[in-house]
Amino acid sequence: MSVALKKSRFDGISSRELAQQLICKEKCRLKLPSWFATENIYYPNARQIEQTSSEITARYKSEIAEGKSLLDGTGGFGVDSYFFGKKIERVIHCEIDEELSQIAAFNFEKLGALNIRTQTLDAMAFLQQSPTTYDWIYLDPSRRTRQKEKVFMLSDCIPDVTQHLELLFRRSSNIMLKTSPLLDLSVGLRALKFVREIHVIAIQNEVKEVLWVLNSGYKGAVSVKTINYRKKGSDLFNFDLSQEKRAIPDFSEPLKYLYEPNAAIMKAGAFKLIGVRYLLKKIQEHTHLYTSEIPAAFPGRQFRILKNLPYSRKEIKATGIDKANIATRNFPEKVAAIRKKLKIKDGGSDYLFFVRDQKEKLRVLFCVKV
Numbered sequence: 001m002s003v004a005l006k007k008s009r010f011d012g013i014s015s016r017e018l019a020q021q022l023i024c025k026e027k028c029r030l031k032l033p034s035w036f037a038t039e040n041i042y043y044p045n046a047r048q049i050e051q052t053s054s055e056i057t058a059r060y061k062s063e064i065a066e067g068k069s070l071l072d073g074t075g076g077f078g079v080d081s082y083f084f085g086k087k088i089e090r091v092i093h094c095e096i097d098e099e100l101s102q103i104a105a106f107n108f109e110k111l112g113a114l115n116i117r118t119q120t121l122d123a124m125a126f127l128q129q130s131p132t133t134y135d136w137i138y139l140d141p142s143r144r145t146r147q148k149e150k151v152f153m154l155s156d157c158i159p160d161v162t163q164h165l166e167l168l169f170r171r172s173s174n175i176m177l178k179t180s181p182l183l184d185l186s187v188g189l190r191a192l193k194f195v196r197e198i199h200v201i202a203i204q205n206e207v208k209e210v211l212w213v214l215n216s217g218y219k220g221a222v223s224v225k226t227i228n229y230r231k232k233g234s235d236l237f238n239f240d241l242s243q244e245k246r247a248i249p250d251f252s253e254p255l256k257y258l259y260e261p262n263a264a265i266m267k268a269g270a271f272k273l274i275g276v277r278y279l280l281k282k283i284q285e286h287t288h289l290y291t292s293e294i295p296a297a298f299p300g301r302q303f304r305i306l307k308n309l310p311y312s313r314k315e316i317k318a319t320g321i322d323k324a325n326i327a328t329r330n331f332p333e334k335v336a337a338i339r340k341k342l343k344i345k346d347g348g349s350d351y352l353f354f355v356r357d358q359k360e361k362l363r364v365l366f367c368v369k370v
Contacts, residue, residue: 024049031055032079040110044077044103052076053140056229057201057209058083064176064199064213067135071172073123073159074140078104082113084138091116092134094123124159127171137168140178152180154191162191165214169194175214181207185224185269194218202228202264205301210267226264228299235299237265239273247272251358252281252291254308258353258367259290260327261300274299287330287355295370303351303367311354311362316342319366324350331355331362 024043028036031054035041043049053061062083068090072081075093077100085091093108093116095101101120108116119126123139141157143150154162161168161177168175179188188210189195197213205228221240228235249272261274266288275282278298280290295302309315323345326335331354338354339346353365 020045034082034111035079035107038107038110041107042103044100048077048100053079054203054208055079055083056203060199060201060227061138061176061178061211062087064197064211065136065138065174067174069134070136070138071123071127071134072138073127074138074142075104075118076100076140078108078116080138080140081116082108082111084136085113085116088136089115093118094121094126096120096122122159124164124167127167132171134172136174136176137172138176138178139168143180152182154179154183154188165193169216173216175212177212177214179210179212181210181267183210185210185267188212189222195222196220197223197225198268200224200226200264200268202226202262202267204228204230205263207263207267224268224270226262226268226270228262228264235262235264237261237268237270237274237277237299239268239270244270244273247276249275249282249285251284253357254283254305254363254365255281255291255293256305257292257295257370258303258305258365259292259296259298259300260303261288261290261298265299284330284356284358287357289329289353289355302370303353303365304370305365305367307364307366309364309366311364313342316364321350321352321366323348324352326352326354328354329356 021043024046025036027046027049034055058079061080065084065088067088070084070088071092072084073094075081075095078093081091081093093104095104098120101118105118139161141159141161143152143157151157185198192212192214194214194216195212196215196218199211200207201209221242223240225238259280265274271288275290278296280292280296283289283291326338328335349368351367353367355363355365357363
């Protein structure tokens with residue numbers, strides 16, 4: 001019988017609430033190990049746990065900010081505030097949800113984060129009311145509408161920071177903004193002002209956060225910093241947008257080795273520069289895969305090409321492959337349609353890349369991981 005159906009052994013705590021605490025604590029085992037390992041932590045609902053930053057990304061953010069004061073205007077469960085507080089002397093945690101604000105305050109005490117002060121207020125209203133300035137302001141606007149629909153455009157998020165930039169820059173010269181991984185970087189650049197840096201953070205090849213660092217009056221080149229945290233170690237690739245614009249790639253038919261950039265690099269749009277930096281050839285302008293005759297260290301997946309075939313049902317069937325990992329790049333058909341047409345199951349050690357080559361021909365690259 002589940003805990004939720006049993007009578008609670010704790011006064012003032014229902015069985016349902018106890019079950020929620022156990023479920024949410026377990027969700028934090030890997031995502032928030034500091035909370036998981038601390039006694040008497042109180043957890044909000046599962047959705048709020050899912051939406052909060054992980055310790056990995058929160059710690060990364062804390063390395064960007066510096067100074068003595070920071071306002072976290074969308075504090076939530078308090079993970080980002082906690083890690084900012086390890087580096088910043090005074091942190092203000094603003095959260096409009098009264099219950100979540102109380103939970104964060106309670107947990108900060110249990111975690112020993114005594115330099116964080118909570119405010120149960122809308123951050124924009126708080127900044128309007130108070131003339132206090134901060135070394136940094138951090139915002140992670142809600143990407144759900146009041147009707148609970150998911151959104152990613154800046155103007156659809158709450159708060160819409162594009163409408164509050166003047167106020168934000170009156171209160172701080174340094175703004176850090178977290179946006180949806182779905183937001184196109186060019187769209188963000190047009191909507192924001194004084195962008196100095198863009199950070200793209202991936203964990204095990206899945207983009208988790210895109211961060212924008214805005215400095216009042218900044219007019220220089222925009223620096224893009226990418227990181228992909230692997231199970232062991234991490235891959236970094238940094239550049240500025242002008243370098244990507246100037247880069248001139250070399251092209252080639254697929255050679256012996258194939259390279260697929262990690263998700264953070266792909267999101268950052270370093271489609272030309274990544275090949276130039278690593279002395280690799282690109283298969284086609286819009287096919288963002290790279291190739292070489294000899295193996296090279298690379299921030300992404302690496303494969304050895306066993307066969308390079310035309311996209312032909314007959315030739316593919318002749319290989320005898322009925323199970324493989326499939327990916328498409330600049331290809332007119334979706335993976336699901338290809339699987340159905342060719343009757344290829346998912347999984348195994350073989351990888352099939354369906355691509356368009358330099359001659360605009362559709363090809364299938366049979367590969368194994370290096």
